[in-house]
Structures are given as structure tokens and as C-alpha cells.
Amino acid sequence: xxxxxxETPYMARREALAxxxxxxxxxxxxxxxxxxxxxxxxxxxxxxxEEMRNxxxxxxxxxLRRTKVLDAGCGTGALAVAAACRGAEVTxxxxxxxxxxxxxxRAPGFIGHGRIRWHSGDMLDPAFGNFEHVVAMDSLIxxxxxxxxxxxxxxxxxxxxxxxFTFAPHTKLLGAMHSVGKVFPKSDRSPAIVPVSETELRxxxxxxxxxxxxxTERVSSGFYTSQALELVRRG
Numbered sequence: 001x002x003x004x005x006x007e008t009p010y011m012a013r014r015e016a017l018a019x020x021x022x023x024x025x026x027x028x029x030x031x032x033x034x035x036x037x038x039x040x041x042x043x044x045x046x047x048x049x050e051e052m053r054n055x056x057x058x059x060x061x062x063x064l065r066r067t068k069v070l071d072a073g074c075g076t077g078a079l080a081v082a083a084a085c086r087g088a089e090v091t092x093x094x095x096x097x098x099x100x101x102x103x104x105x106r107a108p109g110f111i112g113h114g115r116i117r118w119h120s121g122d123m124l125d126p127a128f129g130n131f132e133h134v135v136a137m138d139s140l141i142x143x144x145x146x147x148x149x150x151x152x153x154x155x156x157x158x159x160x161x162x163x164x165f166t167f168a169p170h171t172k173l174l175g176a177m178h179s180v181g182k183v184f185p186k187s188d189r190s191p192a193i194v195p196v197s198e199t200e201l202r203x204x205x206x207x208x209x210x211x212x213x214x215x216t217e218r219v220s221s222g223f224y225t226s227q228a229l230e231l232v233r234r235g
Contacts, residue, residue, distance in 0.1 A: 010147045014095055014122065016191045017142060021096035030102055033076040044222020049138070052219045055228055056135055056164050057082045059215060064088035065113050070131045072123035072155065072165075073139020077103030077116070083135070084114030091131070092116055093123045094139075124151060130158045136165040138226055142191045149204040152231070156208055163211075163231040169218060170195040171225060198227070210234055 021029060031038055032046055057079065061067070065087030071080040074092035076099050084090045094100050097120035104118045119128065123139065134155050140148045148167065155163055198216075205213060214230035 009144065010151070013142055013147070013191055018095035018097075020191060021094075022098045026096070026098050029099060030076065033078060041223050045224040048219050048221030048224030048226070051221065052166060052224075052226055052228060053079050053082070053137060055217050055219065056137055056166075059162070059164055059228075059230055060086070060088075060133055060135070062086060064133075067133065068129070068131045070123070070128065070134040070155070070159075072134055072136040074103055074118070075099050077107055077118070079135060079137055080116050080118075081107055081111065084111040084116050087113040088133075090114065090116045091119065091128050093119045093121055093125075093128060095120070095122065124154045126158060130160070132159070132161045134159050134163045134165075136163070138166050140165055141168045141193050141226065144194055145196050145200055145204060148194075148196065149201070149207075152205070153208060156211060156231070156233075159233070161233055162214070164228065165231075166226045166228050167196045167198075167201060168193045169225065169227045170197045201229070205231065 032042055032049075038046060060069070060083060063086065064083060067088050069083045069088040069090045071077075071083065071090055071092040074080050074094045075096075077092055080090045080092040080103065092100070092103060094103075100118050100120045107116055107118075123136065136155070140151060143151065152163060152165060202213060205211070208231070210233055211231045212234055214232045216227060216229045218225070218227040
């Protein structure tokens, strides 16, 4: 992604997400990522997210001491804490400053050899430095295939070992929901999830010559459907 001017599709979507998660959706997201009782639909989403988070964390090395990890789109911080508990030096970044504050408040005071630095901002900002591993759980699912792969390519420039991210796989249900959302937009609705063809995504990722595609796993739980993909640096 060559620029981050405010008029680019990436930045427009990023700002829409920041506004949504810091206003309309903030309390719902806090509840979803806690032990608070939620409705049946949200309970399936919570279960799906927990399964996906456990999957991504299981793809990281067991021993992360002296290892820098970027949690790109950290939300309220559960994945960052899990990585830090393995000893990682985690940078947790999210566009929604309110959720980052929740993450900071929820983080345990002692996490062994690990530590977490919380930031509100753009996960692609090179000022955050270089990492061995990057994890982007459900933080790229609102972007077009072009912007998604461009974002991964930017992260790849500062990553030495692996990039783990999720995308919304193109299914009949997600495709229909996406189409209806375009026809009937609502000002208070979350920016639409963009279903992506796995075949198209793999083809686009093929342009990253220093990287190869590793594991993949789809999680479906009620209204939650997301697919994890692992990129591993060659050599």
C-alpha cells in the first residue's frame, strides 16, 4: 500500500471502523469479549472467536521469550495476553482507542516473562517496529481483497517469521448478507464484512515471493464464520 492519504479506500474504511467501535459498538464489544451473559446469537459469535483465537495462538511457538509479536487489531486484548503469557514482547494496536483502554485495564499485572505495549493507531504504522510474528485476527475482514493483500504485504516488510491473519471466506450466506448490506445501508451498522474467495486470495498472495502459505483453518459458529491463514517466510 503505497500511501495512507485520507482519500484512499483503506484509510476511509479504517476511519469508519474506528468510529464504529469507539461509539455504536463499544459496549456490545466489551460485553462480547467478557463473561457477561449475551444473547444466543452473540454467544455463538463469542464461541467462534474464542475458537479462532485459540487456533491462531496454537500456531505460534510455545516459547515466545525474547520474541516480538504484533497483535494487529488487538481489540480488548485477549490474544495479546495469551501471547505474552508465553513470554512474548507484544505490541497491541487497534484503531479504536476506547477498546485499547479496555485492553489495558483488563491485562493482568503480571504475565511472567512477557510484556505488552498498548497503542491506539494504524496497525500498518512502521513506527511500531519489526516483529518475528504478526497476528491479525478479524481485523482485515472489512477490507477488499486488494487492500487486504496490500496490508499483509506492508506487514511482511517488517516481519521475519510468520503472519497469521483471518479473512471472511466467500460463502452463499456471507455473500447474500454482503449484498443486502449494500442495498440497505444503515448509519449505525458496522462497516460491512467483505467475503473473499480463497482461490483469489491465494493467487494474490502468490505475489509475495519471500513467503509461502502454510496452515489454514475455518471456524464456523452460528453467525461467526472466519478462516485463518498462515504465511511463513521462506528460507
